[in-house]
Amino acid sequence: MRRLLIFSIVSCVIILFSNSIAGAEKMDLKTFNLQNGAKIKYLYRDNIPIAYVSVLIPASPLDEPKPSVAYLTAHLLTHGTKTRTATQIEDEIDFLAISIEKKVTYDYTILTLSATKRHLKEALNLFFDILINPSFPEEEIKKEISRVEKSLKQMEQDPSFIAYKSFLKTLFGPHPYGRLIEGEPEELKNIERQDILEFYTKHYTPNNMIFSIIGDINENELRELIEKPISMWYGQKKTRNINPPSFVKRDKPLKIFINRDDLTQSTIIIGFEGISRKDPDFYALSIMNYILGGGGLTSRLAKQIREERGLAYSVYSTFNPYLLPGAFYIEVKTKAENTHTVIKLIIEELKKMKEKTLTSEEIKEAKAFLSGSFPLRIDTMKKISEFLPVIEFYDLGDDYIKKYPEYIEKVTIDDIKKVANRILNTESYILVVVGKN
Amino acid sequence: MKHLVLSLIFILIFPFMGFSKIKEEILKNGLKVIYIEDHSSAVSTFQVWYKVGSIDEPEGKSGISHLLEHLMFRGSKNYPGNVFSKIIQSQGGIDNAFTTKDYTVYFQKLSPSKIQTSIDLESDRMANLLFNPEDFELEKKIVLEERRQRYEDDPENLIVEEVIGIAFKQHPYRRPIIGWSEDIQNITLEDIKNYYHEYYCPSNAFIVIAGNIKIEDVREKIREKFESISSSCFPSRRIIYEPKQYGERRVILRKKTHLPMLVMAYKVPAYPNKDSLSLEILSTILGGGQSSRLYRKLVKETALAVNVYTGNSALSRDGFLFFIFVSVKEVDKIKEVEEIVKEEIERIKNEPPTEKEIEKAKNQVEASFLFSQDSVFGQALYIGKFEILGSWKMINQYKEDIMKVTANDVQNVAKKYFNLNNLSVGELLPK
Numbered sequence: 001m002r003r004l005l006i007f008s009i010v011s012c013v014i015i016l017f018s019n020s021i022a023g024a025e026k027m028d029l030k031t032f033n034l035q036n037g038a039k040i041k042y043l044y045r046d047n048i049p050i051a052y053v054s055v056l057i058p059a060s061p062l063d064e065p066k067p068s069v070a071y072l073t074a075h076l077l078t079h080g081t082k083t084r085t086a087t088q089i090e091d092e093i094d095f096l097a098i099s100i101e102k103k104v105t106y107d108y109t110i111l112t113l114s115a116t117k118r119h120l121k122e123a124l125n126l127f128f129d130i131l132i133n134p135s136f137p138e139e140e141i142k143k144e145i146s147r148v149e150k151s152l153k154q155m156e157q158d159p160s161f162i163a164y165k166s167f168l169k170t171l172f173g174p175h176p177y178g179r180l181i182e183g184e185p186e187e188l189k190n191i192e193r194q195d196i197l198e199f200y201t202k203h204y205t206p207n208n209m210i211f212s213i214i215g216d217i218n219e220n221e222l223r224e225l226i227e228k229p230i231s232m233w234y235g236q237k238k239t240r241n242i243n244p245p246s247f248v249k250r251d252k253p254l255k256i257f258i259n260r261d262d263l264t265q266s267t268i269i270i271g272f273e274g275i276s277r278k279d280p281d282f283y284a285l286s287i288m289n290y291i292l293g294g295g296g297l298t299s300r301l302a303k304q305i306r307e308e309r310g311l312a313y314s315v316y317s318t319f320n321p322y323l324l325p326g327a328f329y330i331e332v333k334t335k336a337e338n339t340h341t342v343i344k345l346i347i348e349e350l351k352k353m354k355e356k357t358l359t360s361e362e363i364k365e366a367k368a369f370l371s372g373s374f375p376l377r378i379d380t381m382k383k384i385s386e387f388l389p390v391i392e393f394y395d396l397g398d399d400y401i402k403k404y405p406e407y408i409e410k411v412t413i414d415d416i417k418k419v420a421n422r423i424l425n426t427e428s429y430i431l432v433v434v435g436k437n
Numbered sequence: 438m439k440h441l442v443l444s445l446i447f448i449l450i451f452p453f454m455g456f457s458k459i460k461e462e463i464l465k466n467g468l469k470v471i472y473i474e475d476h477s478s479a480v481s482t483f484q485v486w487y488k489v490g491s492i493d494e495p496e497g498k499s500g501i502s503h504l505l506e507h508l509m510f511r512g513s514k515n516y517p518g519n520v521f522s523k524i525i526q527s528q529g530g531i532d533n534a535f536t537t538k539d540y541t542v543y544f545q546k547l548s549p550s551k552i553q554t555s556i557d558l559e560s561d562r563m564a565n566l567l568f569n570p571e572d573f574e575l576e577k578k579i580v581l582e583e584r585r586q587r588y589e590d591d592p593e594n595l596i597v598e599e600v601i602g603i604a605f606k607q608h609p610y611r612r613p614i615i616g617w618s619e620d621i622q623n624i625t626l627e628d629i630k631n632y633y634h635e636y637y638c639p640s641n642a643f644i645v646i647a648g649n650i651k652i653e654d655v656r657e658k659i660r661e662k663f664e665s666i667s668s669s670c671f672p673s674r675r676i677i678y679e680p681k682q683y684g685e686r687r688v689i690l691r692k693k694t695h696l697p698m699l700v701m702a703y704k705v706p707a708y709p710n711k712d713s714l715s716l717e718i719l720s721t722i723l724g725g726g727q728s729s730r731l732y733r734k735l736v737k738e739t740a741l742a743v744n745v746y747t748g749n750s751a752l753s754r755d756g757f758l759f760f761i762f763v764s765v766k767e768v769d770k771i772k773e774v775e776e777i778v779k780e781e782i783e784r785i786k787n788e789p790p791t792e793k794e795i796e797k798a799k800n801q802v803e804a805s806f807l808f809s810q811d812s813v814f815g816q817a818l819y820i821g822k823f824e825i826l827g828s829w830k831m832i833n834q835y836k837e838d839i840m841k842v843t844a845n846d847v848q849n850v851a852k853k854y855f856n857l858n859n860l861s862v863g864e865l866l867p868k
Contacts, residue, residue: 027599032804043476047475047477047776048477048807048810048811049807050804050807050808050811087728087737088726090726091725091728091729093727093728094725094726094727094728094729094797094801095728095793095796095797095800097797097800097801097803097804097805114804114808116800116803116804116807119800124784133483140452143737143740147736147743148742150695150696150743150764150766151743151744153695154694154695154696154764156695156744157693157694157695158591158593159590214670260691260693262693262868263590264585264586264587264589264590265582265590265771295526296522296526296531297461297510297519297522298523299524303519306579307519307575308575309575310574310575310576310577310578310579310582311578311583312579313579313580313582313583313586314586333582333585333586334582335582335585363525364527365523365526368526368527368528368529369526369527369529372528372529372547372548372551373526373530373531373547374529375478375479375548376479376530376531376546376547377481379478379479379546379812379814380478380811380812380815381811382808382811398527436764
């Protein structure tokens with residue numbers, strides 16, 4: 001039995017920060033594959049007496065029978081277990097000064113425990129209890145639903161939220177990517193305890209979970225406090241059954257105006273179909289997006305709209321590369337009377353990106369930024385803890401951190417041109433404006 | 438017995454960890470440089486802190502510190518034009534700045550091998566900022582858009598701005614950091630130039646450089662670029678006072694919102710006044726986490742609120758406000774919520790918090806310090822905030838003092854500061 005509990009397979013050791021850009025000391029990352037299918041990524045760091053434990057669960061709105069169920073399941077984990085009430089859990093979290101963050105994305109759920117070394121044992125005991133033995137009490141479900149409903153209604157006052165919600169719905173229709181992760185306030189009342197229980201039983205199974213542990217935990221502690229509870233946990237094996245969105249063809253721009261007379265600014269979103277994370281154009285699109293509107297104040301959109309004309313404080317473009325194709329969009333806020341001018345400027349910039357040549361300087365700068373700033377994406381233990389499972393989930397390879405600069409460097413000017421013409425839909429974009437008529 | 442053991446370990450870990458690799462030096466022109474060597478990640482941060490914020494602004498010029506912050510990105514003698522961010526980003530770094538009521542910070546996060554770029558750019562804009570009239574007018578427009586976005590179209594921020602506005606009658610803290618629109622419009626380029634020359638000089642600034650650096654590698658580089666900058670600036674510090682308050686003050690704002698919001702603000706002192714530390718502990722007991730007294734009462738037991746949190750600002754150049762924010766579920770319950778908050782405050786005044794509550798609060802103080810050390814940027818900010826108050830070395834005293842706070846201290850500060858002649862209330866109601 002003891003043999004079963006120790007690490008079954010040590011699959012690999014990879015080096016973080018080994019590229020010359022980062023120039024930092026090397027750190028050994030270990031990966032363990034357990035017999036029940038769970039994976040553990042482990043990095044020992046003792047410079048601060050703290051530790052982070054993350055677990056990625058492949059469960060999201062893509063798997064939901066009803067909207068909000070993935071979100072509610074994750075958030076209700078800390079509302080009661082077989083041996084602890086919600087109040088006891090809250091007391092323990094606050095007394096031990098730990099935090100258990102729950103983040104539900106469109107593709108997965110990730111929980112992250114942060115604890116000081118001094119309270120690590122109790123913290124891990126609690127963390128595995130809420131993960132393995134949640135009880136989802138009826139009373140707590142009601143309270144959480146009421147809280148989420150109120151919060152959603154409050155968020156619906158925020159012009160960015162309204163514009164984004166309307167854009168997603170228009171682009172993705174009934175697909176789960178077309179609704180908010182929290183769901184719709186009106187539909188929350190349809191959720192029953194059984195929905196949450198079933199979702200948990202079906203999707204919170206160890207066989208596809210990816211754990212990452214980083215911080216002041218030695219290998220003995222890892223074995224006793226982490227591997228042991230995970231190894232003893234058996235659940236159903238599951239495979240995900242997910243469907244890609246079917247986009248409705250548009251032959252001209254689709255314009256949506258949402259009136260809010262109380263606002264001084266218009267919030268404008270212009271967007272269209274994007275790509276999935278596995279799309280071969282991912283790196284070319286990353287560079288194109290940086291040049292267009294992802295590069296902060298140096299991007300073309302920021303230059304035209306903010307820096308040279310003073311028409312906005314915030315303007316950017318971004319894209320959501322999910323398991324399945326996500327969205328590409330631009331958001332800007334401008335004084336109501338400048339709405340048309342700004343929309344015109346954005347469309348001009350999109351056309352320019354498709355039709356005119358990019359300068360080699362622009363491409364060089366974009367590549368230098370994307371490669372050079374990569375270490376900033378993993379410059380804390382917490383960021384590493386949340387990043388490692390994501391690399392595994394999207395199957396980017398254990399050498400992803402090392403290889404990223406190569407992937408970026410390989411992109412040619414033609415690749416960027418091609419992806420600009422593929423993605424920037426200047427003929428039939430979706431436009432949402434929230435503001436004064 | 439368990440408590441005793443815990444306390445002992447606590448003392449061993451908390452006061453002495455973290456700051457062994459910090460060194461400082463003062464250049465000939467009065468510029469202090471603080472070095473933090475931390476090789477746990479691949480990155481570094483370079484921060485220039487100017488001891489100027491909205492507290493220093495003259496009447497009618499609210500927002501001038503922040504407007505100058507924007508202009509600092511529009512070029513200097515050796516780097517003319519809008520090139521600062523472009524240069525940093527092309528080195529794989531990111532840059533930004535922020536203005537507070539007490540100070541203004543410019544920073545980059547980048548590879549230690551590129552730190553010379555930060556040194557070149559920051560030293561040039563400390564000495565030789567350009568004041569292009571066109572850029573100035575553009576930045577004014579941008580700041581006005583920022584104000585619309587962040588305040589005029591955001592009722593929750595607007596109510597906080599209004600509460601701060603009524604809490605102080607005379608003190609410059611009453612003015613918003615971003616400034617009032619009319620003031621922003623009236624600031625001239627001449628005002629900005631004068632303000633820059635008055636406050637932006639080596640003796641009114643300090644550098645914090647942190648991360649995967651070697652002090653001996655960066656020291657000469659910094660000295661070469663910064664030490665020759667003239668130190669001749671004489672920042673004026675206004676005589677600041679706030680007349681005694683008589684009676685509770687209240688502002689009611691009706692805007693398009695779904696959830697009403699209650700904001701209660703009590704005037705409180707800042708560190709090194711030791712009461713500020715007892716107030717930090719009190720803030721955790723009242724609103725830190727879901728087991729806190731107000732969260733339990735308002736969100737869990739009565740279910741009148743969606744959320745509640747508290748905020749104290751011990752690390753201010755002058756006494757500021759202890760805030761209690763409640764997002765209330767129904768508009769007709771806002772009075773009841775306010776009564777409950779006041780009852781909870783009375784409860785603390787009548788009976789000191791339990792030892793367990795004090796221990797919990799101290800655990801949270803310790804954890805939040807340790808977690809802030811996880812990023813080199815966070816470490817540098819932590820150091821900078823204390824340096825603004827006089828010296829980063831005050832941190833050790835601060836940690837020692839906060840661990841000494843007792844239940845009676847907490848009760849005493851509640852009695853001393855939480856009274857109606859010290860209170861300003863804001864109600865955000867749906868229109």
